[in-house]
Amino acid sequence: MxxxxxxxxxxxxxxxxxxxxxxxxxxxxxxxxxxxxxxxxxxxxxxxxxxxxxxxxxxxxxxxxxxxxxxxxxREIERAVIQIEEKQIGQDKDYARKTIAKSYISRGVNQQTAYSIADELIQKHEIESLVSAKYTLKIGEYVxxxxxxxxxxxxxxxxxxxxxxxxxxxxxxxxxxxxxxxxxxxxxxxxxxxxxxxxxxxxxxxxxxxxxxxxxxxxxxxxxxxx
Missing domain, CATH: 1.20.1260 (Ferritin)
Structure with a gap:
């Protein structure tokens, strides 16, 4: 361990x-x-x-x-950011998928692969994957x-x-x-x-x-x- x-x-x-x-x-x-x-x-x-x-x-x-x-x-800003992203997900069901894919595309991953990665990630942990891809934050691991x-x-x-x-x-x-x-x-x-x-x-x-x-x-x- x-x-x-x-x-x-x-x-x-x-x-x-x-x-x-x-x-x-x-x-x-x-x-x-x-x-x-x-x-x-x-x-x-x-x-x-x-x-x-x-x-x-x-x-x-x-x-x-x-x-x-x-x-x-x-720490409060990090928490506020997560709340904002949760609200965005509630307003647009495809928001997390598009944002995560965009993050990978910006790193050089082709569009098809980026969306495949996004689909797999949001099936497991949608909000966690979103804030990790967009802000490199990890929920629960605040400073x-x-x-x-x-x-x-x-x-x-x-x-x-x-x-x-x-x-x-x-x-x-x-x-x-x-x-x-x-x-x-x-x-x-x-x-x-x-x-x-x-x-x-x-x-x-x-x-x-x-x-x-x-x-x-x-x-x-x-x-x-x-x-």
Whole structure:
């Protein structure tokens, strides 16, 4: 029997990857940005801790809330689309057959074969076959907003811990350099995980994340120096 991972649709996998990577990257970069801005302006560890921890919490919960709202809207749209197609079938008995056949014809299948496929599909599962052919949706397999929200919350919180702990635990002369190293490691890790789970090239994903991370650090450090 296949495990649950193998049963997930591509859309579900990509949604979890997107939520996790966005959450972790946002957690890492927003926290390190606040830390460098604050640490550049003051050497008070308590203020740095309050600023960093507050930002970590606000980032994690705002990312989770945003993911939940976004994915819930997507889920409702998917359900609405299915209702619209069911209504169309009720108004035109040949609608599903013509739409499915048209979908296959657009992929290069000849007309006779396309209609034969459509006839066979609608005899088994008419509405399921229609929405699958037209929208690549699968009835009952909607994107889970709670899964995306939880993934984003945890990944943002864990991501933000890397720079926060480095800034707070390292001795004064190593704070900035150590936090940069921790941030570089963290964003490289999220890039490699995204590449592995998404099955795309590893090196560009890691390099892209590291470059963005270092630019973020530099910008926020010099903003802090202004004060």
């Amino acid at each position: 296949k495990n649950s991972k193998n049963k997930q649709t591509l859309e579900q996998r990509l949604n979890k990857i997107r939520a996790g990577v966005l959450g972790s990257n946002d957690g890492i970069l927003t926290v390190v940005g606040v830390l460098f801005s604050t640490a550049a302006a003051t050497s008070n560890n308590f203020l740095i801790l309050v600023a960093g921890f507050s930002d970590l919490l606000s980032c994690a919960f705002s990312m989770a809330a945003g993911e939940y709202a976004s994915v819930s809207a997507q 889970n907003p709670w899964g995306a929200a939880f993934s984003s919350l945890i990944s943002a919180a864990l991501g933000g811990l890397f720079p926060l702990l480095a800034m707070l635990l390292l001795p004064g002369h190593l704070k900035f350099a150590g936090t940069i190293v921790a941030t570089t490691f963290a964003v490289a890790l999220t890039g490699s995980l995204a590449a592995k789970l998404g099955e795309f090239h590893l090196r560009p994903a890691i390099i892209r994340n590291i470059v963005i991370g270092l630019i973020t650090v530099a910008i926020h450090y010099y903003i802090g120096k202004l004060f």
